[in-house]
Amino acid sequence: MNNLRDNRLVKTFAGLRTAGKKALMPFLTAGYPDLETTAALLKDFEARGVRIVELGIPFSDPIADGPTIQASYTDALDGGVSSEKIFEMVRSYRSTSLTAGRSGDGSLALVAMVSYSIVFKHGVEPYLADAVDAGFDGIIIPDLPLEEASELEPLTSSAGLANVMLIAPTTPPERRLEIARHSHGFIYYISIAGITGERARLPEESIRAVAELRTHTDTPVCIGFGVSNAETVAHVCEVADGAIVGSAIIHRITDAKDAPRDELVKKVGEFVGELLKSII
């Protein structure tokens, strides 16, 4: 029973593949510096041609994240952000964007990146239902490895949510294929054994590993961690279906945090625009 045929994330990747295009997937910390800005950034990105955005649900103890994203999580939590408020923002992005002038049409594929600590506390089924109801299309639970995810997979599929799983450079070959089989929407390939953060260059080994992985699976493969400029985006997209850019965007938000919202959105949007050019 696969309810993912109509899933927006699955359909977006299918469309990109047919068109011979790659995906630039910006990461945003939901609620950083506030939820209104996150909503404005979604619309700006969409208007520039972004098709998929990863939204990080802030967590107090993100062990896979480097200082840039960690600080944005802490800041968002200090501002009172919660899963409930983020769902509300996504719901309103889906419903009201049609009325906006220059903005997109509310049809971005949205993927939530959320710690299992949060999902477990809310209850797995209610959390997934709320996420779908709000308008999320996919979910990444970075601290729920294969061994612990067996109960989650059927629940996400029946909720109509794509459960995206991660492969690391330290993942042994057979396990990569096993993870690939259980990953829906796309496969998140972590380019570096380490935490999130900007890197000057990515290990060639990872680029080769993704090329190899793609010969074994039809599920799209995207590369994240360390992808931080137009050059690395282009490089990654030579082999992968998409590039995920997180810390480089968050650090630009941090730099513009004290500026008026329009200015922040414009600055960050322009950076994303630059990155988009590198994959066209």
Place this chain on the structure above:
Amino acid sequence: MSENEKAGYFGPYGGQFVPETLMSALAQLDREYHAAMADESFLAEFDRCLREIAGRPSEMYFARRLTENLGGAKVYLKREDMNHTGAHKINNTLGQALLTLRMGKKRVIAETGAGQHGVATATAAAVFGLECDVYMGTEDIRRQALNVFRMELLGARVVPVTTGQRTLKDACNEAMRDWMGSVEHTHYILGSVVGPAPFPEMVREFQCCIGRESREQMLQIEGRLPDTIVACIGGGSNAAGIFVPMINDDVEMIGVEAGGRSMGLGDHAASLVAGEPGVLHGARSYVLQDSDGQTAEVHSVSAGLDYPGVGPEHAYWKDTGRVGYTTCSDDDALDAVVALSRAEGIIPALESAHAVAEAMKIAPKMKPEQILLINLSGRGDKDCNEIADILKRRKK
């Protein structure tokens, strides 16, 4: 429940809730740990280290004056405070350092709260010539200056952690982040029975020398096992170590968590008594968190108990009722430091004082022929500055 049979689980608690990057290292550790425990030569070497380096066995001490003062059960102290480096922590770090060598890794990292685990790791690293980095919150660096100096003297690097509340939980996050990037040549010596499998089981096994010795010593001295054992609980390693070898015997067991300033969320660190099932640092257990799943702030006068989670096996014992869990306030712990110092000439660590305080409460209600055993997990030298400050404030 099917989870009962799942490896790395204690009932519904435990598991491996960590990023994929760490999974191969945990698999390697699990393999090496189980192979080592079945290897006579490893066990013999571990035993030698416990004797020659830690100075085991630790004494089983009859606290005569404390017993008289309390006027109830006979009170015994398992003197883990007499171990080399001053606490039970050395048992575990020696075991894990030997495993590090077995895995061919050259560097170890650790988190520390009170600094006892950091000192014990730095010591084991010095003994075996391993590079050592210890993560420590800046609030704890302030509270435990002596231990910071000891670690540095032993050749370790103390890495200050400035995120979150700047205490044990944050040090644990930072050590895990280091491990994410260094996993191929570094072993993470986790200091308690927490974290992803196999850590809770492995640390417990390395600490079980406490309970095995206690069992033997009690039988030798009294001809029988104690009626009650009391131990303090942060993550729960000293408690698990003394409980497990007598878990199938008719012995009452009590774990004492940090009751802090009050039982309001944020004022204590009593995960079992006041928390709910949740996921933190790679395991499902009892956790102090808010309704959204964010880890709550915690407080304890004792840096070693100042932690919002607890070992998954304790969660299991709580649910099954095998162990009783209670709390002790900051104030009662301080009173217990003074009481034990004056009655027996032993200055306990603030952590261990939580167990002493509970014993002082229950011993008078027990019969004189009954035996109450306290796991005196560490000595209080490291806490003297902190205790002096608090006692001074109290006088005013």
